[in-house]
Amino acid sequence: MTPSARIQAAIDLLDAIIASARDGGPAADTLIARYFKERRYAGSRDRRAVRDHVYDAIRRAGERPDTGRAAMIGLAQDQPDLATLFDGSPHAPLPIEPGEAGAEAGAVPAWLQPLLAAPVEQGALLGRAPVDLRVNRLKAAPADVAPLLPDAAPIPGLSDALRLPEGWPIEQQPVWTDGLVEVQDAGSQWIAAACDAQPGMTVVDLCAGAGGKTLALAAAMAGQGRLIAADTIRTRLARLEPRAQRAGATFIETLLLDQSHEARGLAALQAQADLVLVDAPCSGTGTWRRNPEARWRLTPARLDRLIGEQARILDFAAPLVKPGGVLLYATCALVDREGRDQVAAFLARHAGWAADAIDLPVGRAHGGGTLLTPGHDGSDGFFFARLRRGA
Numbered sequence: 001m002t003p004s005a006r007i008q009a010a011i012d013l014l015d016a017i018i019a020s021a022r023d024g025g026p027a028a029d030t031l032i033a034r035y036f037k038e039r040r041y042a043g044s045r046d047r048r049a050v051r052d053h054v055y056d057a058i059r060r061a062g063e064r065p066d067t068g069r070a071a072m073i074g075l076a077q078d079q080p081d082l083a084t085l086f087d088g089s090p091h092a093p094l095p096i097e098p099g100e101a102g103a104e105a106g107a108v109p110a111w112l113q114p115l116l117a118a119p120v121e122q123g124a125l126l127g128r129a130p131v132d133l134r135v136n137r138l139k140a141a142p143a144d145v146a147p148l149l150p151d152a153a154p155i156p157g158l159s160d161a162l163r164l165p166e167g168w169p170i171e172q173q174p175v176w177t178d179g180l181v182e183v184q185d186a187g188s189q190w191i192a193a194a195c196d197a198q199p200g201m202t203v204v205d206l207c208a209g210a211g212g213k214t215l216a217l218a219a220a221m222a223g224q225g226r227l228i229a230a231d232t233i234r235t236r237l238a239r240l241e242p243r244a245q246r247a248g249a250t251f252i253e254t255l256l257l258d259q260s261h262e263a264r265g266l267a268a269l270q271a272q273a274d275l276v277l278v279d280a281p282c283s284g285t286g287t288w289r290r291n292p293e294a295r296w297r298l299t300p301a302r303l304d305r306l307i308g309e310q311a312r313i314l315d316f317a318a319p320l321v322k323p324g325g326v327l328l329y330a331t332c333a334l335v336d337r338e339g340r341d342q343v344a345a346f347l348a349r350h351a352g353w354a355a356d357a358i359d360l361p362v363g364r365a366h367g368g369g370t371l372l373t374p375g376h377d378g379s380d381g382f383f384f385a386r387l388r389r390g391a
């Protein structure tokens with residue numbers, strides 16, 4: 001592909017990504033993979049260049065652009081070399097017309113800016129994320145793994161964590177295929193630390209998804225006790241099973257819940273759990289480093305729906321906790337209505353509950369919980385709170 005044809009390919013992909021973000025379709029990564037599957041003539045350098053253009057254009061535009069062309073013209077305003085590639089040659093975009101507008105530059109959609117927690121450094125939300133690893137204590141100690149990964153650096157305060165540079169291909173290494181390490185952002189590892197799961201406990205991971213945090217809890221429990229991974233989406237839970245095998249965490253039980261009738265599926269666990277983790281569905285504002293197009297998907301109506309769902313999940317999670325036990329509420333969102341205010345509302349609805357102080361060498365206290373941000377903590381952004389049921 002010529003450099004100009006790569007720009008046109010990026011424009012075509014951005015058109016598809018914009019439509020998909022508007023209509024709730026597949027993620028950008030899926031669309032990019034599909035696009036190249038149908039265009040075998042594109043070599044690996046073409047793919048990398050097109051992908052970089054696409055993600056640079058997504059990162060640059062806070063609001064969803066009208067067209068892929070507008071998104072790329074916006075990028076060309078910052079990178080004038082790109083503007084010369086709009087040359088009208090075969091497979092290239094037409095020249096940029098005088099006065100033709102590019103998408104506006106910005107990090108956060110205007111409607112969302114006032115809703116983000118005040119300490120959040122908005123300019124840092126779109127940085128590049130490193131590859132963070134968690135050494136799987138069920139199979140190895142950090143001292144065994146560190147010499148196998150000389151490019152990895154420790155992460156202060158997280159004894160089982162290692163950090164590799166962005167894009168490092170860990171999934172091709174035996175240390176990953178053998179289950180000695182999991183890819184897990186430091187923020188998620190801090191949440192697992194805040195859970196303080198111990199061997200022998202009964203633990204419910206209520207929004208387990210594909211089990212990223214479940215596996216961290218399994219390692220903290222040293223494979224002893226009861227660990228139930230629940231979710232309403234069968235395909236997500238199905239992805240946990242091979243991961244648990246690889247990690248040697250075979251004691252994990254999975255529980256598929258029926259959306260809107262979750263309490264029925266959880267009836268046998270009432271007042272049984274020492275710990276319930278609610279890693280709730282959320283706006284994902286803390287993970288824009290990895291999913292920058294997520295900010296083109298969010299709308300005020302979708303945010304309202306998520307907040308309602310978070311409150312509903314908290315309400316059916318609370319009765320599972322035994323007296324004296326803990327409900328750890330976490331979201332990878334930095335919107336106060338999903339974090340600080342959600343916890344305050346929970347405490348107002350549920351007598352006999354209180355927020356524990358969280359003693360971790362990271363984050364900032366925020367309302368009844370802790371705020372982690374890319375700008376302050378170098379991890380994905382999260383809000384989390386430890387809610388304790390009175391004994």
Ligand SMILES: C[S@@+](CC[C@H](N)C(=O)[O-])C[C@H]1O[C@@H](n2cnc3c(N)ncnc32)[C@H](O)[C@@H]1O
Nearest residue numbers: 206207208209211212213231232233279280281
């Ligand atoms: C933020 S993701 C969880 C990520 C996962 N804990 C991890 O560490 O990889 C939120 C999950 O909540 C699940 N979910 C949504 N509504 C739910 C409900 N009513 N009950 C249980 N899980 C739900 C979603 O399917 C999704 O997998």
